[in-house]
Structures are given as structure tokens and as C-alpha cells.
Amino acid sequence: MTETTVQPPSTAGSGRTGALARLGSVMAGRARVVVGVWLLVLIALGSAAPSVFSSLAGAGWQANGSESVQVRELAQQHFGGNSSAAVQVVVHSDTAQVSDPQMQAVLDEASAVFAGDPRFGAVLEPQPGMSISPDGNTGILIAGANASADDMVRAVDEHKAALTGLSGDGVEVYPTGASALWSDFNKANHDAMIQAELFSWPITLLIMVLAFGSLVAAGLPLLLTVAGLVASAGGLVLLNQVTPISVWAMNFAMMFALALGIDYALFMVARFRDALSKTADAHRAVAETMATAGKAVVLSGLTVLVSLSAVLLVPAPAVRTMAVGIMLAVAFVLAATLTLLPAALGALGGRINAAALPYATRQQHRSPRFARWGQLLHDRPWPFAIAGAGVLIVLALPVLGLKVAMPSIQVVPEQAPVRQGYELVQRQLGEGAPGALQIITPADQADSTAEAAAGAGIAMVTPGQSAVDGSGWVMMQALPAMDPSDERMSAVLDGLRDRLPDQAMVGGAPAENLDLQQALNDYLPIVISVILVLGFVLLLVALQAPLIAALGTLVSLGSTAAAFGVAKLIFQDGHGAGLLGFTPQGFLDGWGPVFFFAMIFAIAMDYTVFLLASAKEQFEHTGDARTAAVEGLAHSGRVIFAAAAVMVAVFFTFALAEPLPPKEMGIILGVAVLLDALVVRLVLLPVILRLTGRAAWWSPAWLGRVLPRISFAHH
Structure with a gap:
């Protein structure tokens, strides 16, 4: 015996009796206390935040337990640190020989740079037949690694200026090797990320003002973003005292704090303004907002955290800690959304619409434009279903030929010392000399x-x-x-x-890269499977409906595959490389599939929750599947469209970066959000609700007894 589950108005957890509604009322009623607590938290964590980029680890790109990591550890223990983490200093002259006094003086000065730092082990002078070129004009001085790979990157950060400063009088000096590579690589990427973030903020603010129609309302997402960024930066610095955290963790945390902070604030503020139009009691409006939009935000945040937690299975410290950085930022943004934002909304009340643009006063939570679009999809589902699915399939097909590999030296800017030294060694000692x-x-x-x-x-x-x-x-x-x-x-x-x-x-460095790539390849199907299963379970708990939970998960997978298909065409095949200003490597960076899959799927499920939560709310009110499909889109379409516009703007600014990894990230994530919002959430998912009808919300009786009772309706 089965039944369709429709929550009645009296269900516990709905309306103002729910935990989130009560939380909203408490936060709104104690706004000064909440703001004060957040100020104390931000001051405490913010004191550590300025040192985030200098404190975090610069290496970690390895497969823990692999043969190559064992070799590095043995080399550091028994061979004076002559491991893959050792620093190689290339000294070259077009006229002088390595044995000449002029070159020997430079080599002595380089040795003196290392002598005062205990992180460096034995210093090996250039050896004939091994580290001196056949013409004698180039020699490689090796400073052993007497510390962890992360500490060696920091050591290069501190000393590379002194080493390159030895160049002059016809002698060129370049620090190279894996530690120097990560030093220059991290700096180039960090600079590019900061530049892209700064460029994206004005664009983001403009979209926010247009979306909200009010300067005051548009400022609230930035409040959440700043709180999330400061708290996560300080949190990462403190966490780094316990275990090394990759500097890339903060880069990704910055991006996700901005993107999700805006997403959540859009959803909450839009619902608050709608509730405020029905009651003059701001606290009551906050309670209604938390009971409805708040549930969707919580479930969305949990979905993002669960998707990224699957990345922790990969035995690569850099990859794991990048996920940790994003998860920390999401956790703080989520906490601010559920506490600081309700307090701000309760304090502002009707002033949320202050400094409003003329059209904003006519703006309703229910969008007539998206209602008409939803009705069109309902009346003609099959043409849109075929077109939407066709777009995703065509774009996803190239993924079958996708190649992945660890980044080459080409991802470092041409003027970087490590690249100049690398290419010089190749010219003087052979193609494979830089990667013994x-x-x-x-x-x-x-x-x-x-x-x-x-x-x-x-x-x-x-x-x-x-x-x-x-x-x-x-x-x-x-x-x-x-x-x-x-x-x-x-x-x-x-x-x-x-x-x-x-x-x-x-x-050696090439073996470490290849062992890491193999580990990433081995764990990719495991990570994808875990993400899909956990994503389905969360949607099932949220919606209490197996069919739509499964279909919602499946279409998220479709937009993810299409994004990687586009990535293959651009970054592997080189289509548009001239326009984007890069030289294709012939492959996608090896950590991309695992990490980007988790990020894309998390964002895709974010929009899925917003749309389906809105549709479920309508279904609970009316029991009518058609109303749920059309009105769900009418009430969430504008928010999804505006949130996607912000995310696309944020991500595509990274396409302007010179280094390849931020460019890959920006294009892949930007395309994914664009496809997911326009094709999946605003076309395919509403059409699926139309074609499945009441079956979308069907739930067997035994499942209703097993799952916790969750309602999105406010009565």
C-alpha cells in the first residue's frame, strides 16, 4: 500500500513552531547581541586572517603512501636532503666556464644564502657529467631539503629574491626544482585570484543592485560574504597550526564565500520582502523566512558540504585541504545566514527597501514573467525537454576523449625564474634534465x-x-x-x-606527479559515486519523494558532464585559446575532474534545492502537481537567475587570469553554472515536474515512517 505524502498545515516543523522559525525569532529579537557576538568572533579570527597567505602550506601535491613519496623521505633522511624537494640553482654564462673564478664566486654566494637556514641540508657543487653542461657554461648547485616539502616552498619564497639578485656581469642565476616551481606557481595563481576577485566585486555589486532594486538589500549579501571570508581565513590559519593547509584552500574559499553568500542572501532576502508585504511585524516576517527559505538554505549548505566531503577520500594533502577550505567558508557563511542575516533583517524591517530603485517597489516575490515561462513549459514540455537534453548531450560527448595530466612548466608565467631556469637546463643538458x-x-x-x-x-x-x-x-x-x-x-x-x-x-618530481595522477584517477569513480549517493539521500530527506530526488540528482550530473565536455574542447583541443590568451597543454590539469566535479555538483544541487523546495512548498499548500511546477518556478526563477548571473560573473573573471589553473577553474565553473541555471533549472527540471506529475511527489508509506518529517510550507 503506497500513498502520496503531503504535509498538513499542522505538521510539526512547519510554520512558526519549527526550529528554524524559532531561531529566526530569537535572532531578530536579539539583534544587538547577535551582532556583538559576530563582531567578537570576527575580531578574534580576523586577527589571524592577514597572515593567511604567508602562513598556509605551498606544497602537498603528492599521493600519500606512494613509492615516490617514500623515495623522497629516504633521500631526505640518508642523502643530505637530495630529494625532489631540494632546491636547484642554475648558474649560466654565455662566455665563462663553471670552473672560472667569476662563476665560482657566484656559486659561493649562492651557497652562503643557504648556509644560514637550517631548512637546507647538504649543498652539492656542480658535478662534471651530472650537473654541468657539456660546454661547461651551465652548472646546477643543489641545496638539499632538510625540512618538509611545505617548509621548503616557504624557504624558497624567502630566499629566491636573494638568489636571483646574484645575476649580473654576464652571469644568470635561476632557482629551479619542485620547491621553486610551487613557489612561483602559487604566487602567480594567488596574484591572479586576488586580481580576479577585485575585478568581480564591482560587477557583483551591480548585479545585486539590479536584482534587489535596493542598495540596502544589496549590501546584505556582502555582509555575509565578508563575515564568511574573515572567519574562514582566520580559521584556516588556526587549523594550519594542527595540520598543513594548502594556500589554494583560501583561494577557493574566497570564491565560494562570495558565490554562496550571495546565493543564500538572495533567497532569504527575497522571501523576507515577500513576507514583509503581508505583515508589519518584522520578527514575524523573519520567522516565516526562516521556516521556508531557511530550510532550503540549510539543505543547500549541507549538500555543498557533503559533496565536498567526498574529496577528503583522495590521499593528496593539497586536494583534501582545498576541500577543507571551501567547507570552512561554507560553514561560516551558512552560520552567518542563519544568525547574522535574520538579526539584520529583524533590525532593518521595512528599511530593507531603503534607497530603492523605482521598479523595486513594484517587484513581487512571485515573478509574473517566470510564471508565464513556467506555464509555457507546462503547455509544451516535449520540445523543451528534447532541446534541453540535446544541448547537454552534445556538449557532454567530447568528455569521452578527455585527457588529464599534472600541470607542465607552461602553467608558470614565462618571466618566472623557475621557468627560465627550467628551459635553460633543457637547452644545455637535455630535454629530461629538469626532471631526473x-x-x-x-x-x-x-x-x-x-x-x-x-x-x-x-x-x-x-x-x-x-x-x-x-x-x-x-x-x-x-x-x-x-x-x-x-x-x-x-x-x-x-x-x-x-x-x-x-x-x-x-x-623524483616526475614520478611524484605521475603517482598523484594515478591516485586521482583511481579515486575519481569512488568520489563521483559517493557524491551522487549522498546527494540523492539529502534530496530524498528534504523532499520525501524518491522519483524527483533521483531525477534531480541525474540532471545535475548532466550539467556537470557538459561542463567537462566544454573544458575538453577549450583546454585540451585549444578552441578559443587565442581569445582567452593561453597555449593549450593538450590535457586538463589532473586534479580538475575530482575537485571540479565536487564543486560543480555542489553548485548544481544548490539550485536544485532552491527550485524543488519552492515547488514542494506549493505542492504542500495545494496538492496540485501543475501548480507546484508552475508556481515553484514563479517563486524561485528570479532568484535562481540572479544568483546564477552573479556566479557566472564571479567565475568568468578568473578566465582573464594569466596562469592556466585559475583560467580553467573560471571557465569550467562559469560554463557549469550557466548551463545548470539556464538549461537544467529553468528548463529541464520544470519540464520533468510536468511530465512526472503527481508521481514526482509520490512517497511509499514506509519511507514516510523512516524519514524525518520536513515541510517547506508556512501556515
């Missing part, structure tokens, strides 16, 4: 390891060096015959590992 593979083996297997290492794809194997502590290990370097980012490197590494004796291990 490190082989560590027991001393009794050194000869057989050296013999086996000299195979396909390996240009040279250096003589073995015994461990400085007499531990019985031997290290040798295998120089690839191709650029370390060449797609053939994966086969070279696999072949090398297959040939070597059982106890021999292969590491």
Missing part, C-alpha cells in the same frame, strides 16, 4: 639496478652515490629522454619500475 628520476636501492643491488635502469626512455643513468649516514642505501639519477611532462613519461616510469629489482624504488 631518483632511484634508491640497497647497496648489494646497486650494480643490477644500474644495469636494469638503462632502458627505453632513459637517456642516462648517473653513477650510484652511497648514503651519507652509512645506512646501506645507494641513490642514482635516471634522466628521461623526453620532457618530464611528456605523456610518454608514464610508460617510461612503469617500464623502469618493472625492470628494477624488487627492493629498488623510483621517485
Whole structure:
């Protein structure tokens, strides 16, 4: 026996008897206390916030537990720090030899830079046949890593200016190596992110004013955003004292705090202004807002947090902590939305419409324009269903040919010292010289390891060096015959590992990149599965309706696939590369599918919750599926459209960045939001509600007994 579940007006949790309605009343009634508490929190966390970018970790791009990470740890313990984290200083002259006094003086000065810092281990002078070019004009000084990979990036941050400052009198000096790469890479991306954020704020404010029609109302989302940003920045600095947090975490936190802060404020303020038009009691209007829009915001925030939590499964510190950064920002924005915003709304009351534009006084929560659009979709569902699905399918098809790899040196600006040094080493010592593979083996297997290492794809194997502590290990370097980012490197590494004796291990920067890429590939289907299952469960709990919960999850997957299809056309195939100002690498950055999938799906489900919560509210009031579909869109369409416009503006500003990763992020997320809002939420999902009718809201009786009772109606 089954039944359709429609919450009656008296259901607990609806109206002002619900927990969120009571919370809203309390916050509105104690506005000064709430604001005071938030000020104390922001002062406490804000005191740590200014140091966020200098405090956070710069590395972490590794697969924990992998063979390459084990090699790095052994190299640091037993070989004076000559690991992948060591700093390589390229010294070059067109006229002088490395052995000349002029070059030796520069090498001595470089050694002196490292001498006073305990983070650096043994300093190895350039060696003939290994780190001196055949013509003798280029040498590589190696400063061992005596600290973690994150600390080595910080060390390069502090000393690279002194090292590059040694250039002059015909001698060029460039710090290179993985630590220097991450130092320059992080700086370039951080600068680009800040520039894009600053550029996006005026655009965001303009869209907000147009959406709200009031300067006062438009300022409230910025209140939430600033609170979320300051709190999450300080929180990340404090969390970094416990475990290293990637500096990228703050970059993404900034973007999500802005995007979701505006989303949530739009939904809440629009509902508050509607409630205020029916009652002069601001506190009662806040309670109604929290009982309806507040539930949708809570469920949306939980969906975002759940989607990003799946990324924590990936054993890569940088990827995990980027997710942590966004989750922290979302948590603070959500907390501000449920406490600070109701307090502000209760205090403002009718003044929420102060400094209003002329058309704003005529603006209603229910949009007649979106009501007409909803009716059109209801009357002619199949043409729109076919067109919408066709757009997503066509755009998603290229994803079948998507290639992924870790970023090449090309993602660093041409003028960056690390890139100049990298390319100089390639010209002077060979294509594979900047990315030597490190082989560590027991001393009794050194000869057989050296013999086996000299195979396909390996240009040279250096003589073995015994461990400085007499531990019985031997290290040798295998120089690839191709650029370390060449797609053939994966086969070279696999072949090398297959040939070597059982106890021999292969590491080095190229191996660490490839091991990380393999881990990302292995965990991608797991992360996607977890996100889909958890997203479905949350929608099921929220809507109490299995069919629409499943279909809502499925269409979110469609817009995500289409976004990656567009990413393949742009960043792998190079369509539009000239317009966007970049040189395609021939692949998408390796961490993109795992991380961007979680971000896109979280945003997509955000809009899904807004639309379906509104439709469910209408269905609970009327019991009519047609009314739910049309009126749900009429009451949420404007908010979804405005929120998407803000997000697209925010994300597309990152497309203007020079470094490739922020550009990838901006384009992929911007396209995803554009497709999700215009094609999925404003076309496909309303059409699905039309085609499924009452079945969309059907729920078996046993499910109603299992799930918590949630109602979106306010009575």
C-alpha cells in the first residue's frame, strides 16, 4: 500500500513552531547581541586572517603512501636532503666556464644564502657529467631539503629574491626544482585570484543592485560574504597550526564565500520582502523566512558540504585541504545566514527597501514573467525537454576523449625564474634534465639496478652515490629522454619500475606527479559515486519523494558532464585559446575532474534545492502537481537567475587570469553554472515536474515512517 505524502498545515516543523522559525525569532529579537557576538568572533579570527597567505602550506601535491613519496623521505633522511624537494640553482654564462673564478664566486654566494637556514641540508657543487653542461657554461648547485616539502616552498619564497639578485656581469642565476616551481606557481595563481576577485566585486555589486532594486538589500549579501571570508581565513590559519593547509584552500574559499553568500542572501532576502508585504511585524516576517527559505538554505549548505566531503577520500594533502577550505567558508557563511542575516533583517524591517530603485517597489516575490515561462513549459514540455537534453548531450560527448595530466612548466608565467631556469637546463643538458628520476636501492643491488635502469626512455643513468649516514642505501639519477611532462613519461616510469629489482624504488618530481595522477584517477569513480549517493539521500530527506530526488540528482550530473565536455574542447583541443590568451597543454590539469566535479555538483544541487523546495512548498499548500511546477518556478526563477548571473560573473573573471589553473577553474565553473541555471533549472527540471506529475511527489508509506518529517510550507 503506497500513498502520496503531503504535509498538513499542522505538521510539526512547519510554520512558526519549527526550529528554524524559532531561531529566526530569537535572532531578530536579539539583534544587538547577535551582532556583538559576530563582531567578537570576527575580531578574534580576523586577527589571524592577514597572515593567511604567508602562513598556509605551498606544497602537498603528492599521493600519500606512494613509492615516490617514500623515495623522497629516504633521500631526505640518508642523502643530505637530495630529494625532489631540494632546491636547484642554475648558474649560466654565455662566455665563462663553471670552473672560472667569476662563476665560482657566484656559486659561493649562492651557497652562503643557504648556509644560514637550517631548512637546507647538504649543498652539492656542480658535478662534471651530472650537473654541468657539456660546454661547461651551465652548472646546477643543489641545496638539499632538510625540512618538509611545505617548509621548503616557504624557504624558497624567502630566499629566491636573494638568489636571483646574484645575476649580473654576464652571469644568470635561476632557482629551479619542485620547491621553486610551487613557489612561483602559487604566487602567480594567488596574484591572479586576488586580481580576479577585485575585478568581480564591482560587477557583483551591480548585479545585486539590479536584482534587489535596493542598495540596502544589496549590501546584505556582502555582509555575509565578508563575515564568511574573515572567519574562514582566520580559521584556516588556526587549523594550519594542527595540520598543513594548502594556500589554494583560501583561494577557493574566497570564491565560494562570495558565490554562496550571495546565493543564500538572495533567497532569504527575497522571501523576507515577500513576507514583509503581508505583515508589519518584522520578527514575524523573519520567522516565516526562516521556516521556508531557511530550510532550503540549510539543505543547500549541507549538500555543498557533503559533496565536498567526498574529496577528503583522495590521499593528496593539497586536494583534501582545498576541500577543507571551501567547507570552512561554507560553514561560516551558512552560520552567518542563519544568525547574522535574520538579526539584520529583524533590525532593518521595512528599511530593507531603503534607497530603492523605482521598479523595486513594484517587484513581487512571485515573478509574473517566470510564471508565464513556467506555464509555457507546462503547455509544451516535449520540445523543451528534447532541446534541453540535446544541448547537454552534445556538449557532454567530447568528455569521452578527455585527457588529464599534472600541470607542465607552461602553467608558470614565462618571466618566472623557475621557468627560465627550467628551459635553460633543457637547452644545455637535455630535454629530461629538469626532471631526473631518483632511484634508491640497497647497496648489494646497486650494480643490477644500474644495469636494469638503462632502458627505453632513459637517456642516462648517473653513477650510484652511497648514503651519507652509512645506512646501506645507494641513490642514482635516471634522466628521461623526453620532457618530464611528456605523456610518454608514464610508460617510461612503469617500464623502469618493472625492470628494477624488487627492493629498488623510483621517485623524483616526475614520478611524484605521475603517482598523484594515478591516485586521482583511481579515486575519481569512488568520489563521483559517493557524491551522487549522498546527494540523492539529502534530496530524498528534504523532499520525501524518491522519483524527483533521483531525477534531480541525474540532471545535475548532466550539467556537470557538459561542463567537462566544454573544458575538453577549450583546454585540451585549444578552441578559443587565442581569445582567452593561453597555449593549450593538450590535457586538463589532473586534479580538475575530482575537485571540479565536487564543486560543480555542489553548485548544481544548490539550485536544485532552491527550485524543488519552492515547488514542494506549493505542492504542500495545494496538492496540485501543475501548480507546484508552475508556481515553484514563479517563486524561485528570479532568484535562481540572479544568483546564477552573479556566479557566472564571479567565475568568468578568473578566465582573464594569466596562469592556466585559475583560467580553467573560471571557465569550467562559469560554463557549469550557466548551463545548470539556464538549461537544467529553468528548463529541464520544470519540464520533468510536468511530465512526472503527481508521481514526482509520490512517497511509499514506509519511507514516510523512516524519514524525518520536513515541510517547506508556512501556515
